[in-house]
Amino acid sequence: MRIATWNVNSLRARLDRTLNYLREHQVDVLALQETKVKDEVFPDGAFEEAGYQAAHHGFNQWNGVAVVSRIGLEDVRTAFPGQPDFAKPGEAPQVEARALGADCGGVTVWSLYVPHGRGREDPHMAYKLRFLHALADDAAAWLARNPSAQIALVGDFNVAPLDTDVWDPQAFEGLTHTSAAERAALDALTGAGFREVTREHLPAERLYTQWDYQQLRFAKDQGMRIDFAFCSPALAERVTSVSIVRDERKGKGASDHVPVELTIE
């Protein structure tokens, strides 16, 4: 069984790439982030033709998360229980389209798009920290209820846990993604009993999952490692290999992120 996660940065701009990727990599379950599409125009039909069911959650051109599966798709949840809301200036608070969970082939897969933060003093940063801590609280409760639960929390976490997860730590000083508060918030997931399996299987330094579009970052291999997979203990035991699909960043029309795959026995 293969589960993958990918911040696709607009599904409509990359539908062909997505379908080709599913086929070429024999993916059973794909968690997508930043689909940038509202539910009414989500391309269900294209996934059906490829043999996949799809569950999507998106209000507008921002955010948007999906799980597509060819091994079953049940009990779709469009937010985690404690997921915080966010109020844009002059607007009512909204629980944004940043989490979608579904049961696929005996595994509960959550596609997660953690808020960016925008700046250390920005209200969006407090939202980001609330989001991660609330997720960790829920994750701990799920494990307390069922210690042998099969749960994968995958997606774009927008935190670089180690200095070697960014191409130049000094370039991020005072900005987002590398602060102690962000790293502590992400650590809360391991505190909840989950294991970040991509690091376990790929411990090498400077393995990136995202390269900015600007400044020829990919050509210079100046990226960030911010896409991860936190698995419940019972599921982590079943992971036999992890792959970062670097080739997907190449060529015209690439997302700034690449897929990360888990192979599970």
Next chain:
DNA sequence: ATGACTCATTACATGAGA
């Protein structure tokens, strides 16, 4: 170096991303 980021939008400039 003749270029220098990409996406979506009641679009042709702006917001958002990282």
